Amino acid sequence: MNKWEVKMKNEERIDFDLSRLNLSELIESYxxxxxxxxxxxxxxxxxxxxxx
Amino acid sequence: xxxxxxxxxxxxEAKKALVSTMPTKTKTNIKKLNKTIDVIESKYIAYKxxxxxxxxxxxxxxxxxxDEKNVNTDKLNEKIIDxxxxxxxxNPSNTFFEKMGFDTLLYQISNYTTFNFDSLNDIINGFLDxxxxxxxxxxxxxxxxxxxxHEYMTAFLEVRHKKxxxxxxxxxxxxxxxxxxxxxxxxxxxxxxxxxxxxERKFSNYILELQKEAMRQNKIExxxxxxxxxxxxxxxLNLASKEAPSDILSLARSGEIDxxxxxxxxxxxxxxxxxxxxxxVDIHDKKAMDKVCNILEKLKLNIEEYNNYLExxxxxxxxxxxxxxxxxxxxxxxxxxxxxxxxxxxxxxxNELEKINKKIFSGKPGFFEFKSDHDLxxxxxxxxxxxxxxxxxxxxxDEEYFKSRVMAILSNTLTIMDLLNLYxxxxxxxxxxISKAYNTTNFEEISKYSxxxxxxxxxxxxxxxxxLPVFDERNIAMIIANKYNLNSIRLTEEDLSEDNLVNLxxxxxxxxxxxxxxNSKITIEKIWFIVQVDKIMSNEGxx
Numbered sequence: 001m002n003k004w005e006v007k008m009k010n011e012e013r014i015d016f017d018l019s020r021l022n023l024s025e026l027i028e029s030y031x032x033x034x035x036x037x038x039x040x041x042x043x044x045x046x047x048x049x050x051x052x
Numbered sequence: 053x054x055x056x057x058x059x060x061x062x063x064x065e066a067k068k069a070l071v072s073t074m075p076t077k078t079k080t081n082i083k084k085l086n087k088t089i090d091v092i093e094s095k096y097i098a099y100k101x102x103x104x105x106x107x108x109x110x111x112x113x114x115x116x117x118x119d120e121k122n123v124n125t126d127k128l129n130e131k132i133i134d135x136x137x138x139x140x141x142x143n144p145s146n147t148f149f150e151k152m153g154f155d156t157l158l159y160q161i162s163n164y165t166t167f168n169f170d171s172l173n174d175i176i177n178g179f180l181d182x183x184x185x186x187x188x189x190x191x192x193x194x195x196x197x198x199x200x201x202h203e204y205m206t207a208f209l210e211v212r213h214k215k216x217x218x219x220x221x222x223x224x225x226x227x228x229x230x231x232x233x234x235x236x237x238x239x240x241x242x243x244x245x246x247x248x249x250x251x252e253r254k255f256s257n258y259i260l261e262l263q264k265e266a267m268r269q270n271k272i273e274x275x276x277x278x279x280x281x282x283x284x285x286x287x288x289l290n291l292a293s294k295e296a297p298s299d300i301l302s303l304a305r306s307g308e309i310d311x312x313x314x315x316x317x318x319x320x321x322x323x324x325x326x327x328x329x330x331x332x333v334d335i336h337d338k339k340a341m342d343k344v345c346n347i348l349e350k351l352k353l354n355i356e357e358y359n360n361y362l363e364x365x366x367x368x369x370x371x372x373x374x375x376x377x378x379x380x381x382x383x384x385x386x387x388x389x390x391x392x393x394x395x396x397x398x399x400x401x402x403n404e405l406e407k408i409n410k411k412i413f414s415g416k417p418g419f420f421e422f423k424s425d426h427d428l429x430x431x432x433x434x435x436x437x438x439x440x441x442x443x444x445x446x447x448x449x450d451e452e453y454f455k456s457r458v459m460a461i462l463s464n465t466l467t468i469m470d471l472l473n474l475y476x477x478x479x480x481x482x483x484x485x486i487s488k489a490y491n492t493t494n495f496e497e498i499s500k501y502s503x504x505x506x507x508x509x510x511x512x513x514x515x516x517x518x519x520l521p522v523f524d525e526r527n528i529a530m531i532i533a534n535k536y537n538l539n540s541i542r543l544t545e546e547d548l549s550e551d552n553l554v555n556l557x558x559x560x561x562x563x564x565x566x567x568x569x570x571n572s573k574i575t576i577e578k579i580w581f582i583v584q585v586d587k588i589m590s591n592e593g594x595x
Contacts, residue, residue, distance in 0.1 A: 018056055018106045023581040025057045026107060030588055032057070033100045036064045040093045043071050045082045 067092050104592060111585035114578045116298040128289040135282045138266045142275040145477035148255040152182050154248055155480035164237045166495040173219050179244050186258035188251050197243035198435045199412050200233045239439045245446060286512040297572040300565050304583050311580045314566055324559040330540035345567045347539045352560045353513050354532055359553055360508040361517055366489040371471060372522055379464055379523060388459045391452040398445050405438040454481040468517035476509035
């Protein structure tokens with residue numbers, strides 16, 4: 001396990017309390033997540049197209 | 053770290069840095085990159101799912117219900133529809149002719165070029181239905197205006213009596229006659245006009261019975277009683293149907309209003325407050341703002357009325373141009389004989405036509421039978437020429453008929469409200485006037501104007517036009533601005549110019565809506581949130 005994998009495992013244990021966020025923050029959270037998922041998709045590289 | 057937003061902001065930043073710096077030179081590198089992306093993405097999809105469920109639940113908890121309001125307005129609307137019908141029947145300005153809706157049918161048949169053959173049959177059936185309502189059963193013998201009208205209506209009535217919907221045979225008869233007598237439809241119209249005239253008493257009695265029954269059912273004493281009851285119902289309806297927070301929420305959700313504009317700090321909100329809230333009023337003082345909003349509610353009604361007035365200004369100007377020289381001076385009585393003169397001409401010519409028709413229908417030009425087909429043809433042609441002349445005379449009759457109604461009320465003190473009532477009472481002439489004022493012959497366009505006009509005429513909250521003289525220039529924009537300047541609302545004539553009116557109305561609506569929401573259980577932020585969640589859900593649904 002590298003340090004990132006350890007960090008991710010730790011994060012999974014965090015229990016977020018969404019009720020602490022106000023309405024604007026809730027929408028902002030959704031938008032940030034949505035944008036980030038989009039970013040990740042763009043970073044992905046097709047494996048079949050590449051030679052070793 | 054407990055704040056989810058803070059956490060994801062930092063986490064996203066870090067993970068973006070990680071993903072962007074991962075090596076991608078070899079296939080192994082790429083596999084590792086994609087695997088990392090998979091892990092991060094699945095985690096964020098899980099975050100998104102939890103968050104979406106939370107957003108939806110929260111949004112639903114804010115949604116308002118307003119079923120009671122709808123029940124109330126539905127009941128009031130039903131009562132108003134009933135009383136509007138009584139008002140229509142009791143209207144003292146018009147006669148059985150308009151109350152039976154003959155003027156509307158005549159307008160339709162005189163615009164027959166706009167319709168197809170089926171629509172023409174519907175109009176003819178419309179006339180026949182109205183006769184039957186008054187217990188007048190017409191036969192083909194009643195349609196003797198010309199021999200061609202007789203031929204067509206005989207075929208028509210045969211199909212109608214069979215209750216058949218197939219008018220193909222009638223179409224064939226029409227086709228045969230049309231090439232000899234292209235004015236056939238106009239002559240059918242004249243035949244109906246004559247039959248209405250003959251049966252005037254029966255129609256008047258029928259309307260009288262309807263009036264009695266409607267008054268009894270609705271517990272109405274007379275026309276004025278009906279108007280008073282309607283006024284009070286409209287006041288109740290206006291109160292019951294005032295925009296509620298749930299309405300504002302619906303408008304925001306459907307996208308008809310932009311909820312962003314209602315939020316604190318928005319440019320639209322700042323400008324609206326700056327323009328319309330009197331200096332020295334603290335916008336956070338609820339009592340002071342309620343007082344300002346009461347005034348703005350009235351201003352809103354005045355602007356809507358003024359906007360309607362401007363829309364129909366060409367119609368009012370047209371009337372003014374046509375009648376300004378006929379206004380009686382110094383209370384002098386004007387003797388008006390125009391209608392009687394045309395009526396006499398029509399009666400004379402119809403008598404002449406009847407004589408010709410008798411010869412045609414009996415097959416005898418005099419004491420002897422026709423010597424040849426030529427004599428019959430000649431008589432038929434003569435009858436068509438007379439009918440054509442009569443059609444022109446009936447058009448003058450229409451003009452004189454309306455003129456006689458105008459002359460009965462024409463004076464220097466005639467108000468826009470009087471004019472609204474006049475045109476509202478005479479649908480046929482209203483449509484002719486619209487056609488003239490807006491320079492259009494488009495049937496749909498005219499009908500649209502006519503409907504909007506009726507709504508304006510029926511509106512009991514009209515206040516400006518009640519005292520507005522038709523024949524006198526008044527600067528209404530200035531009058532409205534001065535009135536509200538007295539209430540410290542800073543308005544200029546420029547704000548009330550035709551181009552700026554919608555903009556001004558939107559500013560007023562914005563302030564009223566903010567006030568309405570601030571006086572309710574919901575907040576602007578909650579409405580904004582519901583709208584955002586709607587968008588998110590719609591977006592998620594599309595994926």
